Amino acid sequence: MAVEQTLTGAGEQTRIHNIGYRNYDGPRLGRAYARRSLFSQSLRGAYGLGRSAKSKVLPMLLFGVMCAPAAIMVAVTVTTKLKDLPLDYTRYAIVMQAVIGLYIASQGPQSVSRDLRFKTVPLYFSRPIERGDYVLAKYGAMASAMFILTAAPLFVLYIGALLAKLDFSDQTEGFLQGLISVALLSLLFAGIGLVISAVTPRRGFGIAAVIAVLTISYGAVSTLQAIAHAQGSDGAVVSWLGLFSPVTLIDGVQTAFLGATSAFPGGEGPSTGAGVVYLLVVLGLIAGCYGILMRRYRKVGL
Amino acid sequence: MYDPTVARLTYRALLGRRRALILFALPALLIVIAGAVRVLTGADDQVASDVLGGFALATMVPIIGVIAGTGAIGPEIDDGSVVYLLAKPVKRPTIIFTKLIVAIAVTMVFSAIPTFVAGLILNGNGQQIAVAYTVAALVASIAYAALFLLLGTVTRHAVVFGLVYALVWEALFGSLVAGARTLSVQQWSLAVAQKVAGGDLVTSDVGLPLATVLLAGVTVAATWYAGQKLRTLTLAGEE
Numbered sequence: 001m002a003v004e005q006t007l008t009g010a011g012e013q014t015r016i017h018n019i020g021y022r023n024y025d026g027p028r029l030g031r032a033y034a035r036r037s038l039f040s041q042s043l044r045g046a047y048g049l050g051r052s053a054k055s056k057v058l059p060m061l062l063f064g065v066m067c068a069p070a071a072i073m074v075a076v077t078v079t080t081k082l083k084d085l086p087l088d089y090t091r092y093a094i095v096m097q098a099v100i101g102l103y104i105a106s107q108g109p110q111s112v113s114r115d116l117r118f119k120t121v122p123l124y125f126s127r128p129i130e131r132g133d134y135v136l137a138k139y140g141a142m143a144s145a146m147f148i149l150t151a152a153p154l155f156v157l158y159i160g161a162l163l164a165k166l167d168f169s170d171q172t173e174g175f176l177q178g179l180i181s182v183a184l185l186s187l188l189f190a191g192i193g194l195v196i197s198a199v200t201p202r203r204g205f206g207i208a209a210v211i212a213v214l215t216i217s218y219g220a221v222s223t224l225q226a227i228a229h230a231q232g233s234d235g236a237v238v239s240w241l242g243l244f245s246p247v248t249l250i251d252g253v254q255t256a257f258l259g260a261t262s263a264f265p266g267g268e269g270p271s272t273g274a275g276v277v278y279l280l281v282v283l284g285l286i287a288g289c290y291g292i293l294m295r296r297y298r299k300v301g302l
Numbered sequence: 303m304y305d306p307t308v309a310r311l312t313y314r315a316l317l318g319r320r321r322a323l324i325l326f327a328l329p330a331l332l333i334v335i336a337g338a339v340r341v342l343t344g345a346d347d348q349v350a351s352d353v354l355g356g357f358a359l360a361t362m363v364p365i366i367g368v369i370a371g372t373g374a375i376g377p378e379i380d381d382g383s384v385v386y387l388l389a390k391p392v393k394r395p396t397i398i399f400t401k402l403i404v405a406i407a408v409t410m411v412f413s414a415i416p417t418f419v420a421g422l423i424l425n426g427n428g429q430q431i432a433v434a435y436t437v438a439a440l441v442a443s444i445a446y447a448a449l450f451l452l453l454g455t456v457t458r459h460a461v462v463f464g465l466v467y468a469l470v471w472e473a474l475f476g477s478l479v480a481g482a483r484t485l486s487v488q489q490w491s492l493a494v495a496q497k498v499a500g501g502d503l504v505t506s507d508v509g510l511p512l513a514t515v516l517l518a519g520v521t522v523a524a525t526w527y528a529g530q531k532l533r534t535l536t537l538a539g540e541e
Binding site: 102105203205208219220223226 | 327328335338339376380461462466470
């Protein structure tokens with residue numbers, strides 16, 4: 001009885017003392033603001049802005065390497081008065097795929113692995129943002145960074161082509177086709193890169209895994225395509241093989257729908273019918289990557 | 303010079319968890335491709351040489367070398383746990399040498415054996431092609447492991463630089479600029495393979511004596527410098 005009394009007595013006496021801190025009663029910026037902030041932070045981080053000088057070196061270097069050939073091509077076109085650009089807009093990303101692969105491999109893990117390793121993900125989720133916001137912001141930021149990387153050289157080419165007084169409507173059409181193709185490529189590569197790096201808290205391992213998936217699949221597919229082509233099998237086998245690596249997928253889609261010439265051996269890409277399958281696979285992969293990321297962040301730890 | 307405990311820890315770090323997945327996936331893919339090619343074309347010496355040279359030696363061996371070489375020391379330096387190892391009364395060069403042995407062994411097992419198996423599938427070791435490329439993979443494993451182990455001690459971005467060397471320098475510049483080919487582990491090991499195969503199917507731009515000297519030189523120099531580097535290692539904070 002006595003115990004109970006002291007308990008209830010204590011319950012009445014204890015209170016959290018108001019020691020005079022003022023409550024915040026101004027406007028709350030809310031979820032959308034937090035999501036936008038995370039997006040812009042991640043996008044800036046992908047180019048090393050707002051990070052140490054050392055971490056700016058690699059993305060900026062890759063960006064420079066990506067744009068330099070475009071500038072050289074423009075210079076050549078202007079000085080030698082060519083009738084057309086030496087390289088199609090749609091072909092540019094395919095030729096520069098090694099640089100694009102290195103970029104996503106170095107920046108994808110940087111974007112998500114460090115959050116996992118330093119256990120900052122729970123801190124994000126203690127804010128108003130939810131799982132979907134985090135995934136959307138990170139995916140969006142990575143895809144935008146990739147789009148900047150791949151679209152900038154096309155822009156250089158387009159401006160150069162206009163300065164060289166090449167045919168306006170022709171160039172504009174090619175430029176727009178190129179933009180659509182690199183937008184698809186950015187979404188696809190960003191998805192693949194983020195899914196792989198979201199699995200591991202180790203940055204170095206994430207880099208190796210992303211590169212391995214991109215280059216090995218391309219190497220394997222192009223080797224098989226070259227052999228199938230050399231053996232004289234019809235274009236169908238060659239074009240169906242292209243479904244198995246990200247770069248050849250993009251190549252197939254733009255050959256079928258965006259007026260590109262294929263980089264496949266023999267130069268004949270998928271027909272329109274097969275192109276539909278290509279497009280469906282690309283869109284399915286993008287959606288699948290998003291779905292896997294959503295599943296991945298259902299539980300914050302590993 | 304060889305410390306069994308360090309070796310055991312390195313093996314566990316390399317083959318444990320998900321890292322082993324990539325190490326198994328790549329050789330499996332090579333063997334699958336070899337099987338597919340064999341079904342598509344039948345036994346053909348030129349095709350076998352192309353697949354082994356283009357895919358196994360040019361792509362798979364360097365990537366496995368990067369994973370094993372940098373993975374032997376990189377993560378430890380990255381998360382700072384290397385201080386516990388360095389604090390033990392073990393000489394720094396001994397640590398490097400032990401880790402090098404482990405990295406070489408792992409690279410060899412995961413690159414040379416699948417190369418040999420793929421060669422057997424492709425053309426049943428006709429004209430010694432399987433053996434030649436296996437020898438090349440073995441030799442390349444040693445040099446790659448030493449190079450990438452050094453990279454692991456020098457920079458935090460060891461994987462990126464290793465991949466830039468393996469993919470951009472050897473594959474891209476190697477095919478465009480003839481001079482770059484003289485400075486590539488791949489060509490040095492091809493020189494050894496050329497000697498083994500004897501025919502015209504395997505060719506290298508570098509002579510055998512020069513290749514041997516360069517291979518040995520790079521391996522020894524990289525190992526020595528990595529040992530020196532570890533003696534004065536500064537643990538950088540997170541960027």
